[in-house]
Amino acid sequence: MEQPVGPVEWVALTFPGSSLDARVVPPLKELVDPGTVRLLDAAVLHKDADGVMTESELETEGVQAFDDLDGDVLELLSDDDLIAIAASLAPGTTTLVLVWENRWAAAFADSVRRAGGVLSAYDRVPTERVDPALHRAPLAGASA
Numbered sequence: 001m002e003q004p005v006g007p008v009e010w011v012a013l014t015f016p017g018s019s020l021d022a023r024v025v026p027p028l029k030e031l032v033d034p035g036t037v038r039l040l041d042a043a044v045l046h047k048d049a050d051g052v053m054t055e056s057e058l059e060t061e062g063v064q065a066f067d068d069l070d071g072d073v074l075e076l077l078s079d080d081d082l083i084a085i086a087a088s089l090a091p092g093t094t095t096l097v098l099v100w101e102n103r104w105a106a107a108f109a110d111s112v113r114r115a116g117g118v119l120s121a122y123d124r125v126p127t128e129r130v131d132p133a134l135h136r137a138p139l140a141g142a143s144a
Contacts, residue, residue: 013095038101
């Protein structure tokens with residue numbers, strides 16, 4: 001039996017400067033190694049101080065920590081996708097673009113599809129809104 005496919009999404013993570021920081025690898029590896037997410041594609045975009053964009057593959061970035069990261073290259077990111085992402089980037093930055101499958105949600109997504117359901121809306125709640133809500137003091141007189 002074929003394994004159900006979880007939701008697939010892409011993220012663009014932008015960092016100051018002209019290189020990727022290896023500190024992002026261990027927490028990403030903690031998601032990939034046990035199968036919580038499966039990397040399906042990756043690209044790196046550099047936008048120099050003059051606004052000129054260049055693209056490279058993760059393995060050519062010279063950050064040894066990324067060498068141990070398991071993933072596939074399915075070429076899900078098109079040149080048009082990368083150009084659109086790069087258009088909004090500030091000069092003097094490096095952006096890691098990742099496409100991953102949320103394996104943790106595969107069974108749920110499969111059940112939704114089998115029931116005839118479709119994803120009709122999706123968005124993320126920004127951290128700037130979540131953090132205050134999570135750290136808000138309980139109202140006086142409220143029971144826990």
